[in-house]
Amino acid sequence: MESGRPPKSRVAVIGTGLAGLTTAHLLATDNKGRYEVTLFEQGNGLAFDSASVDIKNVKTGAVERLDLPMRALAGGYYANLLCMYEYLGIPIHPVRFLFVFAKSLMKAPARSGSGSRSRTGGDATVRPAPEAEGKVGSAPGTYFVHASNLHKVIPPRPAERGVLSHVVEILYLIVCQFWFTIACFLIRPGTAPGKSSRGGECETVSEYLERIWLPRRYVSHYLLPLMSNVSTCSHDELLRFPASDLVSYKKLSHGRQHYVVCGGAGVVQSRLSDCMNDIRLGARVLEVRPEANSQGVTVRWRLTKDGVMEDLEETFDRVVLAVSPDVTGRIFKPLVGTLGKIPTIQVESHVVEPLGAEGEIGNYSRAESHERPAPRCSGQNGCAGPAQAITFTTRFSEHGSRSEAVHTMPSGITVCTSPLQEPLNPKSTLHSAKFTRTLRTAESRAIVEKVLGESRRATEEIGGGGHQWVNGEDNVWLVGAWCWDGMVLLEGCVVSSLRVADDFGVEVPWRDCLVIASVLQTELLL
Missing domain, CATH: 3.50.50.60 (FAD/NAD(P)-binding domain)
Known part of the structure; x- marks a missing residue:
């Protein structure tokens, strides 16, 4: 001193x-x-x-670093974080996504008192398959594919949807998305209907969406699957969030690019x-x-x-x-x-190996620490590179709908977060992690x-x-x-x-x- x-x-x-x-x-x-x-x-x-992990391709020796949970940043909303990254010289690059919306083909779990569901039955494996960009929309249950920031003006048509039906769906979504955007910018969230501002009884997402007359199908099939995975929670839990959370996220991130950290x-x-x-x-x-x-x-x-x-x-x-x-x-x-009054939940995330050409596994393994790749950008000269597919598969239920997210990496490795049904195949699961998520009410x-x-x-x-x-x-x-x-x-x-x-x-x-x-x-x- x-x-x-x-x-x-x-x-x-x-x-x-x-x-x-x-x-x-x-x-x-x-x-x-x-x-x-x-x-x-x-x-x-x-x-x-x-929770991040290094995965090695046994045949080529290539090692890929995977972040768990995924750390994609929406420009505008993450202004403070991006300012810090810029000062520290942390390299970032833009990334494009194809958001695949699908309906779960798995059987819903039995209700309490009506018998237990099988945890090893064949239905546990019936889910939309991981998709490369060229095959997006081909999986059973897929009803729409959205390109982030509209980098594809005409979204890929799901295999199970006819041309006319696809065009009608696009027009329907244009109207719904336009109205939702206008509402977020012009209609501020307030207190819950019929309640005073005393006691912190702010308007919830559910109350706000009902007040702005947003179509229920758009909410249940598009908005909730996407935003519940951003928040890593169920649809019902998201609907109990303060409406200001959803509106602020939409206003600040509207039309902005997504980024990830190089390395x-x-x-x-x-x-x-x-x-x-x-x-x-x-x-x-x-x-x-x-x-x-x-x-x-x-x-x-x-x-x-x-x-x-x-x-x-x-x-x-x-x-x-x-x-x-x-x-x-x-x-x-x-x-x-x-x-103790603030709710928290445990969220699971799994790194899963894709099946080989003949349905075999064993082409990937956990890499040793000395094999960790040097930090690098997958984007070149500010280019986002090939779009990465994230499949939101929703199990619709009157007792509470939930969505899982399956992020397909460029190598074909998938990261499954909040799986709808378990157990996943332990032979193809390379890594699993749990983390605590704080919920908002x-x-x-x-x-x-x-x-x-x-x-x-x-x-x-x-x-x-x-x-x-x-x-x-x-x-x-x-x-x-x-x-x-x-x-x-x-x-x-x-x-x-x-x-x-x-x-x-x-x-x-x-x-x-x-x-x-x-x-x-x-x-x-x-």
């Missing part, structure tokens, strides 16, 4: 997803050098890239963590306990090393919680009851607003009297994809991290870009 210079403030950041890494990077690179940052991660590696999430993770000197892996935090009289915050964690567990604790000046709300409520006592939106100090509503209006903990109190801050008023996506990670940087008095080096992005977003939202 330099003579006369105050000691650095010790900050613990718990969680190493994008929010935790961004926050840690901003504090660790503070131009005044005021913070000493420690990262806690319960896994054996940093979390942002932990995947690992490139981002590496750039953000390179400046970190104290990363504690295998450290599962058990408790975050503010000390009396603002004497710091104690972190108690369980360290697992070489099969041996040891409970440790240490006191920091400040703590940033970059974990999901259920974990936050479990380890931070002031928020136990509050965050009118109630959870009000809770987040209150916790982040963005709402002036009385505490009683969101349940219970007494003191309500607010972000930054007790020298504890929250960050994450759920810590903002928007869909639970990566943009929320960056926005919440910037809020902490402002509270800590840290200059954001890409602030000029953010100002421009903020002005453009505000103009669109207004």
Whole structure:
């Protein structure tokens, strides 16, 4: 420490997803050098890239890096994230998609009390097959194919649909999409019909879509399959989201290009963590306990090393919680009851090998770490390259419809997220991962607003009297994809991290870009 210079403030950041890494990077690179940052991660590696996998073609030796979950960014909506990537020199390239909408041919699961469904029967394998661009629309059950950003003016015709029927469907979708777009720009979401604005009872997606008279078939067959997979939830869960989430996403991303990071999430993770000197892996935090009289915050964690567990604790000046709300409520006592009202679900994603020419498998395998490919762009000179097919297969049911997403990579490998029926063939499944998804509701939106100090509503209006903990109190801050008023996506990670940087008095080096992005977003939202 330099003579006369105050000691650095010790900050613990718990969680190493994008929010935790961004926050840690901003504090660790503070131009005044005021913070000493420690990262806690319960896994054996940093979390942002932990579910990604390297897949090797056994015959050619080619290795492909796959991000789980997929990290495609819509320009306009991800303005803050893209500004950060530009400053850090993280290369991105545009990508085009063919969105295939299909009806599930699998049998719906039996209802409780009516017998259990077979988990090994033949119907478990009846699903639209993964499709290359030249074969899109050929799978049974396909009813439409949409080209992102209309890069194909005339969409491919599904094999099961006649020419006249296809033309009628296109005209129907043009009218529906035009009206939905106009409505999002001109009709603002409000409070729920017949309810006051008190208690955070904002209008839900279901109520908004009904109010703007959007045709039910367009909603059930197109809008919900697409947006429920963006949010990784069921149709009913999406319909309970605040309408402002859907409207803002549509307005900000309308007509904008999709992008992916060259080399995947690992490139981002590496750039953000390179400046970190104290990363504690295998450290599962058990408790975050503010000390009396603002004497710091104690972190108690369980360290697992070489099969041996040891409970440790240490006191920091400040703590940033970059974990999901259920974990936050479990380890931070002031928020136990509050965050327990925010719903979360577990989402599955599987990497599946395509069948060979003669129906065989075994042409792909998990690659070793030393075989990992160097980061590269699949697009050339700003070109998006061949379109990638994402098939949204929906099981329509009066008891709740759900859609799975099957993303076919250029190599033919598929990534299946939220599969409709299991088990998938274990012989062709190369890798599986689970991750927590935080859901949005009118109630959870009000809770987040209150916790982040963005709402002036009385505490009683969101349940219970007494003191309500607010972000930054007790020298504890929250960050994450759920810590903002928007869909639970990566943009929320960056926005919440910037809020902490402002509270800590840290200059954001890409602030000029953010100002421009903020002005453009505000103009669109207004």
